[in-house]
Amino acid sequence: MFTPILGVSFGNISSSIAIVKQDKKSTLEVIANQDGERSINSALSYKQGNEYHGGQAIQQLIRNSKNTIINFRDFLQYDKFSAIPAELLKRCEDACPLIDIGADKPGFEYEIDTDLVVKKSVVEVAGNHFKQLKLAADDYTSFDFQKCILTVPEFFISNEIAVSNMKEAAKIANMSIVQFLPETSAGLVSLTDSKISVEHNIGKDGKDKNVVVADFGGYTSTVTVFAVRNNGIMTNLISKTNHHLGGENFDEALMQALAKEFESKHKLTGTLDNIRSKHKLKKAAIITKKTLSNVTNAVIGIDSLSQGMDFHTSLNRMKYELTIMQPTGKMAALVRDTVEEAGLDLLEIDTVVLTGGSSFTPKLNSAISFLFDEDVTSIISLVKGTESQHPDEMISAGAALQAALLHDDETEQLDNLVQHAVDVPHLDKFIGVLNANGDFEPILNKNTPLPTRKIVKLYKQVSDFQLNVYTGAIQIKEREEEVAPKEARDAGELDDDESDWSDSDDEPEIIRYKAYNQEELLFSAPIKSIGAKGVELTFEVSKEGALKVVARDNISKQVLSKIE
Known part of the structure; x- marks a missing residue:
């Protein structure tokens, strides 16, 4: 069944x-x-x-x-x-x-x-x-x-x-x-059913994360930034759509290039003015686009393209990528701009999910990957081999998973369950404590929906301590990383235009990284000694934004302190 x-x-x-x-x-x-x-x-x-x-x-x-x-x-x-x-x-x-x-x-x-x-x-x-x-x-x-x-x-x-x-x-x-x-919401939901999604911190692993879902369709491209909090609650921070950007832009650019080559070979004009010729070129462009997403060369053959003339040519991936450079750049820019409008830095994005037919394109994948730090952000896409579902099928897969969730509930409750969005307040700052080194460590992340509750266990805390709770924010910092010096090579190993030493690549590399800054002190309170049992801290924030922290013995659960 x-x-x-x-x-x-x-x-x-x-x-x-x-x-x-x-x-x-x-x-x-x-x-x-x-x-x-x-x-x-x-x-x-x-x-x-x-x-x-x-x-x-x-x-x-x-x-x-x-x-x-x-x-x-x-x-x-x-x-x-x-x-x-x-x-x-x-x-x-x-x-x-x-x-x-x-x-x-x-x-x-x-x-x-x-x-x-x-x-x-x-x-x-x-x-x-x-x-x-x-x-x-x-x-x-x-x-x-x-x-x-x-x-x-x-x-x-x-x-x-x-x-x-x-x-x-x-x-x-x-x-x-x-x-x-919404399509991007369905794309994100589809990943909750995947083993790959757990590896990419999309699944219900208890971790908070920021996820970008970029849906590149035929005529439109939509990018949504989600804050995933509290074991799977998804908050749409922002969604931007370009109604004139999609796979059709790839097809049009390739059709124009093929028509130009055909007309140059046969001294003809007006190929794209003929509807039948235009549809033949469109069909060839779509096949070529898909072929070059998998291999590096494609052979194109169109019988009687125009005025009885056949068209046969070949195209490599590099030339195709040059042809679609403009729409590819616009798609990558849409991702970057959406993240910025969400009030986030690219370093704050944990995962990017690429879906829609145009996400097959290797050049688009590389352009988007270039925006992010590969050590910080995972890219889920067909091209990278990390997809959980075929990009053309992710959206309906998400709809089916949502359907299964609704079916598990009583039919008469569906009217209350099917609201596609619920408007609730969210934290506009991080809330955290100072660790043993005096650094701010977040407990509740920014954009967490309210009310919320989180438990933190300090197993090694065996003496009295001062609990300092602050608001915090992320600051993007930069550091220089020196490039390792090159080894000198023998003259016989050099090209004619090379010297044995080159300092062209010796400029220090600028590394961007994120750090947390403490801001406003919310409260400071002493926590009494609890022996060798450890302490459990429960942080609760009401819908109205009121914070309460309860400290308990980790074993007996005896309340040691309650701060409101």
Whole structure:
């Protein structure tokens, strides 16, 4: 058996579905559709009375583009065609275009058979897409799914029109949406089921950490900074989205480069002005992008690309990375800027999680890794071999895990459980004590949700001591690290333009590191001698921010002191 709530990831480019089996291991499984696709294209196509979905629909783009619907998810934010930005309308101008189907309602007009033209709203198209996803899940499990958790961008959840339209689309597929889950939140939740996640301090290991989840999709890139506290409570510190940055920028840059090379070889122009040629180039660009994410060279062959001319060429990874340098730099900058706007330094980030189709790109991984200190921050990604789930499947996996959690509770309590966010106060400073060396040592970390409680055991404390509790903050410091001198080499080992000594790399390296500074003294109190048993300190902060510390004998639990 399995959890009867389906996890669904709904993207502009692709979607995926997942379940959690109700076996001893609560096995998570991302479901493939009838064509074996786990990353299912969000596309529908119509021809000769047949409806095609997913990869089959994308194959129709070259010869049947006017009846193939793509990139429709973001249109669900609007209830009027006149309100949709022109930039957004361009996303489907080379396929079945979005039009006003009457009364200012956005929708599509397509031919399902000879002389049989149909108009459907964006909501109805999304409903048909959900039907196909549900059918794949139903066929695989032989179960009629009637509930789902749907992951969408965070800005969708705050949009009343989008929420209403998605609920209506789900009804068309005979499903109800139990919860809307932000995509980056789902990506983080997916890691709580992984052995790798424990190694990267994401799992419930009792450690506080700051985690960045970067979701690089087809058209949008979203970066969220989470504070994970108190054995798994996740606080969204900040979330930033670039609505014009994603894998499509990679495709467009590569298409432009390939078209330029083709036209130069054959003395042609206007290749990208022809819709069929453009779709052929797009298909080749996507294949090449995926190939160069795994190997260093790709061969490209396109029959009759334009004016009957074939196109055959090869591309290495280095040239491809130069081609996509601009969007890659913007993605890395989005990560850096989001961390800074969260009020954190890059050295305060424990883990970075890369998800979404574009996170396959090795150049993007290296650009983001370059931002962080590898001794401080772990990068979880497919390229680095540290992923717990395929990046295209992490979002639906997180939705399925959330579905399993909700299913464990009583159905009548779901209304109270499915709030995607709870607004509670948080600590705006570290709270800690001075250790034996007089250095500040944090007990409660900044951004811990309130109320909170933490126990610290001092096993070696056997005499009277003064307990000094302070607020604190992180300070980023720098130190110079001298570079080891080079050894002189024999003249025969040198290149023609080298001398036997070179001081070009002898500049001292600047090392950045974080340190804690004590700030305001909250209280200072003597703790009586407790013999050889050790002491247990319980720190409690109320929702209103009132601090209480209770000192107890570590064995007998006798209260030695209570400070409020």
